[in-house]
Amino acid sequence: MSEFEQNVLKMLNDINQKLDKVLKMGEAPKISISPDVSHTPTPAVPKHEVPDSSTTPKTSLVSPSALVERQAEIEKAIEKPPVEGRRTCPNCGGTSFNAVEDKTQLLSAMGGIKIYTKKNICRGCGNEVP
Numbered sequence: 001m002s003e004f005e006q007n008v009l010k011m012l013n014d015i016n017q018k019l020d021k022v023l024k025m026g027e028a029p030k031i032s033i034s035p036d037v038s039h040t041p042t043p044a045v046p047k048h049e050v051p052d053s054s055t056t057p058k059t060s061l062v063s064p065s066a067l068v069e070r071q072a073e074i075e076k077a078i079e080k081p082p083v084e085g086r087r088t089c090p091n092c093g094g095t096s097f098n099a100v101e102d103k104t105q106l107l108s109a110m111g112g113i114k115i116y117t118k119k120n121i122c123r124g125c126g127n128e129v130p
Contacts, residue, residue, distance in 0.1 A: 019064045020064070087120065089125060092125040096122075096124070097120040097129060098123060100120075
């Protein structure tokens with residue numbers, strides 16, 4: 001690793017440690033991870049306006065790195081809809097294909113030249129797509 005990359009990595013680790021420290025001290029708002037995806041941040045509540053803990057639901061403190069990892073997992077889990085008019089593989093969802101001649105279906109033969117139909121084979125999984 002270059003010296004620059006090492007410095008950036010050290011700075012990121014320092015920031016992560018400081019954020020963890022702030023979260024442990026209770027100065028930052030409590031963040032709970034739930035299965036639903038909500039991208040609205042929780043507003044910070046001043047200490048003199050903190051409601052009684054017996055009436056509020058329990059939330060757990062989550063480190064920023066764990067929160068970022070969880071958000072990445074959620075984004076990967078969300079299935080992207082296929083682009084309209086674009087062929088997609090039903091097996092793996094890939095969009096790149098190899099066009100190969102299908103020797104079982106002859107379209108035409110003129111002057112000794114045979115023209116065959118094409119079949120599309122997914123580059124990701126090898127599945128034949130109509």
